[in-house]
Amino acid sequence: MMADVSQCRVGICGLGTVASATYNLLTRYAPLIQSRTGTDVTVVHVGCRRDHPDCDLSNVRVSRDIFDVVRDPEVDVVLELIGGTDPALALVREALATGKHVVTANKALIAEFGAELFDLADTNNVSIRYEAAVAGGIPVIKAIREGLVGNEISRVAGIINGTTNFILSEMEGVGNRGFDEVLAEAQELGYAEADPTFDVEGIDAAHKLTILSTIAFGVPLEFEAIYTEGISQVTVADIRFAEQLGYKIKHLGITARDGEGVELRVHPTLVPNSALLAQVSGVMNAVMVTSNAAGETMYYGAGAGGDATGSAVVSDVVDIARDHLGIPSAGYGASDMTTLPIKLIEDIESPFYLRLTARDKPGVMASLTSILSRYNISIESLVQRDANADEVPVVIITNRVRESAMNAALAEISEQSSVTGGITRIRVL
Amino acid sequence: MMADVSQCRVGICGLGTVASATYNLLTRYAPLIQSRTGTDVTVVHVGCRRDHPDCDLSNVRVSRDIFDVVRDPEVDVVLELIGGTDPALALVREALATGKHVVTANKALIAEFGAELFDLADTNNVSIRYEAAVAGGIPVIKAIREGLVGNEISRVAGIINGTTNFILSEMEGVGNRGFDEVLAEAQELGYAEADPTFDVEGIDAAHKLTILSTIAFGVPLEFEAIYTEGISQVTVADIRFAEQLGYKIKHLGITARDGEGVELRVHPTLVPNSALLAQVSGVMNAVMVTSNAAGETMYYGAGAGGDATGSAVVSDVVDIARDHLGIPSAGYGASDMTTLPIKLIEDIESPFYLRLTARDKPGVMASLTSILSRYNISIESLVQRDANADEVPVVIITNRVRESAMNAALAEISEQSSVTGGITRIRVL
Numbered sequence: 001m002m003a004d005v006s007q008c009r010v011g012i013c014g015l016g017t018v019a020s021a022t023y024n025l026l027t028r029y030a031p032l033i034q035s036r037t038g039t040d041v042t043v044v045h046v047g048c049r050r051d052h053p054d055c056d057l058s059n060v061r062v063s064r065d066i067f068d069v070v071r072d073p074e075v076d077v078v079l080e081l082i083g084g085t086d087p088a089l090a091l092v093r094e095a096l097a098t099g100k101h102v103v104t105a106n107k108a109l110i111a112e113f114g115a116e117l118f119d120l121a122d123t124n125n126v127s128i129r130y131e132a133a134v135a136g137g138i139p140v141i142k143a144i145r146e147g148l149v150g151n152e153i154s155r156v157a158g159i160i161n162g163t164t165n166f167i168l169s170e171m172e173g174v175g176n177r178g179f180d181e182v183l184a185e186a187q188e189l190g191y192a193e194a195d196p197t198f199d200v201e202g203i204d205a206a207h208k209l210t211i212l213s214t215i216a217f218g219v220p221l222e223f224e225a226i227y228t229e230g231i232s233q234v235t236v237a238d239i240r241f242a243e244q245l246g247y248k249i250k251h252l253g254i255t256a257r258d259g260e261g262v263e264l265r266v267h268p269t270l271v272p273n274s275a276l277l278a279q280v281s282g283v284m285n286a287v288m289v290t291s292n293a294a295g296e297t298m299y300y301g302a303g304a305g306g307d308a309t310g311s312a313v314v315s316d317v318v319d320i321a322r323d324h325l326g327i328p329s330a331g332y333g334a335s336d337m338t339t340l341p342i343k344l345i346e347d348i349e350s351p352f353y354l355r356l357t358a359r360d361k362p363g364v365m366a367s368l369t370s371i372l373s374r375y376n377i378s379i380e381s382l383v384q385r386d387a388n389a390d391e392v393p394v395v396i397i398t399n400r401v402r403e404s405a406m407n408a409a410l411a412e413i414s415e416q417s418s419v420t421g422g423i424t425r426i427r428v429l
Numbered sequence: 430m431m432a433d434v435s436q437c438r439v440g441i442c443g444l445g446t447v448a449s450a451t452y453n454l455l456t457r458y459a460p461l462i463q464s465r466t467g468t469d470v471t472v473v474h475v476g477c478r479r480d481h482p483d484c485d486l487s488n489v490r491v492s493r494d495i496f497d498v499v500r501d502p503e504v505d506v507v508l509e510l511i512g513g514t515d516p517a518l519a520l521v522r523e524a525l526a527t528g529k530h531v532v533t534a535n536k537a538l539i540a541e542f543g544a545e546l547f548d549l550a551d552t553n554n555v556s557i558r559y560e561a562a563v564a565g566g567i568p569v570i571k572a573i574r575e576g577l578v579g580n581e582i583s584r585v586a587g588i589i590n591g592t593t594n595f596i597l598s599e600m601e602g603v604g605n606r607g608f609d610e611v612l613a614e615a616q617e618l619g620y621a622e623a624d625p626t627f628d629v630e631g632i633d634a635a636h637k638l639t640i641l642s643t644i645a646f647g648v649p650l651e652f653e654a655i656y657t658e659g660i661s662q663v664t665v666a667d668i669r670f671a672e673q674l675g676y677k678i679k680h681l682g683i684t685a686r687d688g689e690g691v692e693l694r695v696h697p698t699l700v701p702n703s704a705l706l707a708q709v710s711g712v713m714n715a716v717m718v719t720s721n722a723a724g725e726t727m728y729y730g731a732g733a734g735g736d737a738t739g740s741a742v743v744s745d746v747v748d749i750a751r752d753h754l755g756i757p758s759a760g761y762g763a764s765d766m767t768t769l770p771i772k773l774i775e776d777i778e779s780p781f782y783l784r785l786t787a788r789d790k791p792g793v794m795a796s797l798t799s800i801l802s803r804y805n806i807s808i809e810s811l812v813q814r815d816a817n818a819d820e821v822p823v824v825i826i827t828n829r830v831r832e833s834a835m836n837a838a839l840a841e842i843s844e845q846s847s848v849t850g851g852i853t854r855i856r857v858l
Binding site: 021025026029032033034035036037038131136137138139142143145146147148149150151152218276279280286291292293294295296297298299300301302305307308310311312314315318319328331332333336 | 450454455458461462463464465466467560565566567568571572574575576577578579580581647705708709720721722723724725726727728729730731734736737739740741743744747748757760761762765
């Protein structure tokens with residue numbers, strides 16, 4: 001059954017956290033990989049501006065120009081682990097165009113330029129693999145693409161950014177610490193960047209969700225069409241009200257498909273405590289997939305970190321070494337991709353959590369109820385507190401309603417003189 | 430990148446719940462499978478004693494003798510979905526010996542006869558695949574074998590039997606219903622067989638754990654060496670005490686590997702509430718894998734049911750159709766399997782939950798403490814209740830201790846005149 005031991009020669013571009021971990025996994029565990037695959041995977045060339053203290057590069061060719069790796073005729077597979085799109089895009093283009101397989105952990109590159117790169121791989125009869133680009137060490141792309149290959153997938157919902165999940169988990173804890181305070185802690189711990197925008201505003205999650213959507217539904221990558229909302233507006237008050245109602249607030253990427261189109265959205269979401277996703281805390285990631293045959297399956301693990309991400313890179317390298325080349329880059333053959341409209345957020349239905357502050361409670365309840373009912377929005381739960389104060393918070397969970405109807409109702413409600421301050425609304429899973 | 434459309438001709442043996450679901454998935458979703466794989470997977474022959482009301486067999490050859498399917502020269506892949514070992518073993522032997530690939534959902538067959546069948550597949554240059562044999566629709570074998578291929582796995586712990594998880598989840602609920610009452614309910618709902626022994630005594634979980642151990646560690650299948658304890662002795666009292674201490678009682682399969690050998694054990698286990706495994710309830714399954722690079726990853730989903738199991742069968746068929754034949758049957762090449770001793774349960778260390786009933790509390794606490802300390806067993810937590818009653822329950826969670834030391838200590842404790850009745854002990858994860 002085992003193929004004869006063949007050689008797969010790897011070139012690594014970059015030597016940061018993920019690349020150095022990958023280098024060490026591939027070199028230290030070469031015998032393990034050979035015993036599980038019958039393939040001799042050898043790193044022959046590393047391109048990096050500077051050495052890494054954790055990596056012994058004495059038995060490998062080292063270049064300071066990463067393009068030397070791509071141009072090395074002895075390299076069969078190029079690992080693009082430098083991140084960003086410049087010069088990663090040029091590097092990957094050149095690798096594919098010259099007949100080398102590519103493995104990358106670069107979510108921005110795939111989400112924004114994947115369509116072009118998949119075509120280029122097809123044309124040149126090579127593979128481009130990117131398991132490490134989504135949810136780090138969790139083999140979720142393999143699970144969707146191969147494990148659920150016979151399933152019609154209807155939804156993928158996931159916690160796919162560890163930074164935001166850490167911040168929300170900490171805000172949930174005792175102490176009532178707000179977003180800014182917890183963000184500062186996350187930065188100290190190395191869980192958030194000095195400029196945290198990419199994570200906390202949801203851009204990183206949007207890149208990953210774009211990729212998941214393509215793999216799950218066979219639709220083109222449409223990063224520019226995704227609806228993205230970050231967590232900087234989530235307050236401890238909302239977390240506490242959600243708790244009372246039996247929910248946790250999680251930052252989710254949600255993509256769903258029905259006959260009309262595809263939902264593609266990243267935003268804070270109330271998740272019922274009974275859902276396993278609600279129990280995923282700290283920096284961990286988890287992706288819940290809903291499909292017709294397997295039902296709900298979930299994949300959980302570390303979404304970042306050198307070793308976890310390196311584990312995913314190694315699995316892609318081994319798949320290529322095993323010559324599993326019959327799997328199309330997007331999980332679907334190029335001619336089998338479906339172009340479906342990406343739904344506008346205004347056209348998507350979900351239940352909503354609403355919080356507003358009101359004076360003159362009897363009056364506000366009457367007007368609230370009448371406005372909501374005019375838009376066919378019914379109330380599933382309601383929390384009122386501090387009933388004797390002048391201004392009271394009113395918290396409502398509605399039934400499923402189209403976002404455009406909710407927008408219209410909220411516009412009317414915000415004009416009521418009894419409603420003071422803004423209205424917070426968070427979608428419910 | 431896509432291979433040309435090639436044909437993969439499938440023969441199905443059996444037409445029960447799993448087989449009929451598989452038949453329908455393969456026939457109804459053939460276009461989806463082709464779009465994701467470039468392969469035309471066609472069911473050409475079904476062997477079954479009787480038709481199934483859900484299956485339209487009008488376009489397929491049907492035989493009443495399942496061996497006709499194996500002997501059909503047009504069949505490339507045989508799906509063994511009849512269960513049990515007689516005649517499944519003879520059927521699979523003949524299929525492999527005559528050069529046909531085999532996909533099976535039969536955990537007993539693989540756990541007990543896998544070694545022979547893997548050899549036979551190797552010799553005849555064909556594949557035998559069994560994703561559906563473990564945890565139903567969850568692609569956990571693929572995840573371990575391919576997704577974590579570059580990882581040294583140290584432990585696999587899972588809820589791999591839905592019947593026992595359902596019973597324990599129900600016993601946890603309000604109403605303080607005991608094992609017998611909940612078992613009867615599970616039988617009514619179709620979650621437990623009329624003769625539930627196979628599930629509730631842990632044999633089904635033992636079959637699955639044997640397979641997971643081989644896939645994870647590259648050790649031979651050793652079903653006869655597994656330590657197995659069921660859930661029929663678990664009481665509501667234990668579940669309530671565990672709750673107070675911050676644990677849930679789950680029926681786990683645990684296999685771990687260190688330098689000395691392999692742990693292979695199925696038994697009720699206290700799982701800390703903070704572990705995601707503790708949150709997996711009802712008939713759902715989940716497998717937590719601990720490995721050096723990816724860290725902790727978990728795979729969750731439906732462990733049984735026709736469609737979920739069929740989903741796993743289809744994924745194996747597609748892998749074979751894609752010609753992914755470089756993957757050895759056991760996940761490791763035959764010459765790379767490691768023979769490691771399976772540890773005796775007496776040599777395995779874990780923390781223990783102990784519950785006993787005592788008279789004369791001051792006396793019993795003194796003698797308990799002194800006996801435990803003589804065996805170097807320290808107490809992590811202790812719960813006492815009904816302090817004024819004649820007989821009081823004493824509940825202890827110990828530190829990590831070797832099972833043989835615990836056995837010796839418990840033998841001494843049970844001889845104390847102040848200890849009335851038996852001593853319950855449950856291992857802690």
